[in-house]
Amino acid sequence: MSSQRASDQQKQPKYRQIADYLRAGIMDGTYPSGQPLPSEETLAKQFSVTRPTVRQGIAELRASGLVEVMAGRGGFVRSPHSRPSLTRPRGVRREPDGRYVEADGMRWTNAEEPTATRTDAPVALADLLRVPPGEPLFTYDVLQTAEGSPLRQLHRTYVPFSVLVGTKFEEEPPPPAPDLYRALTALGHELHFTEYVRTRMPMPDQAESLRLPDGVPLLQLLRVTRNSEGQPLALEELHLPGDDLELTYLL
Incomplete structure (x- = not known):
């Protein structure tokens, strides 16, 4: 990654950095379809943010159809590469x-x-x-x-x-x-x-x-x-x- 690109990413709001990080993981298979995302607590510690900021980042992925949030269970991946059931x-x-x-x-x-x-x-x-x-x-x-x-x-x-x-x-x-x-x-x-x-x-x-x-x-x-x-x-x-x-x- 170029220093300029890394610098540009650092200038992004934290919730957008979280969204981009998770999106990249979904697209490259790090987070397979149907599997849970890292917990809000884990992501909050990783990015040094509050849990509401994490939820804002996950909300971006929900809006694009990459993540489904289940009450009481957290976020689950909905990969665009997976076959329909x-x-x-x-x-x-x-x-x-x-x-x-x-x-x-x-x-x-x-x-x-x-x-x-x-x-x-x-x-x-x-x-x-x-x-x-x-x-x-x-x-x-x-x-x-x-x-x-x-x-x-x-x-x-x-x-x-x-x-x-x-x-x-x-x-x-x-x-x-x-x-x-x-x-x-x-x-x-x-x-x-x-x-x-x-x-x-x-x-x-x-x-x-x-x-x-x-x-x-x-x-x-x-x-x-x-x-x-x-x-x-x-x-x-x-x-x-x-x-x-x-x-x-x-x-």
Whole structure:
């Protein structure tokens, strides 16, 4: 390390020096993923600072998603080089009995009753659904938990009113997905699915519902259900934790 670089580092606030020291250790494997960081007391003595200064340095790493702090247990490493603990094949398949299930076979349980509302299509969703902005949509929101796993997801279903014209669902609301798939099939549609995936930082209520640590993004999946002519029939918006989950697609 050059004397100039060392001098520049010494000019940094102590909490930043602590953050840089720990970040370097995480990146080079000195502190492996899942392992605890040095205690606040150890770092305070090493850098001749108070424990609040140590916490300020660790807070920088939490914000960047490199550290998870567990109440009563301290800080644990979340290395960007580690493999995710859960890999999920994506897609929807139809069973012989007519049910549609997720390709990974995972069973989802509603943590609460789906909330049904009527909304107007915003521009971005209207484009995907090929309906005019402002067209009314049936909308369902529900928090779901995965059977046998701590994984949680926020699941929203949109169905344009125009898709249901001339059907029994003009008089009664359609069911939310996945039951929606069988209902659309019963109306004579052959279903095809397209998913769009991106990451973004969660809103505070989403982070709370999904139990996301600070600095962890979420995966946003938009699944469009189309008929054999390519007409969009419904859209689902799914939000899942983006820290320890990997999605795979069969090409």
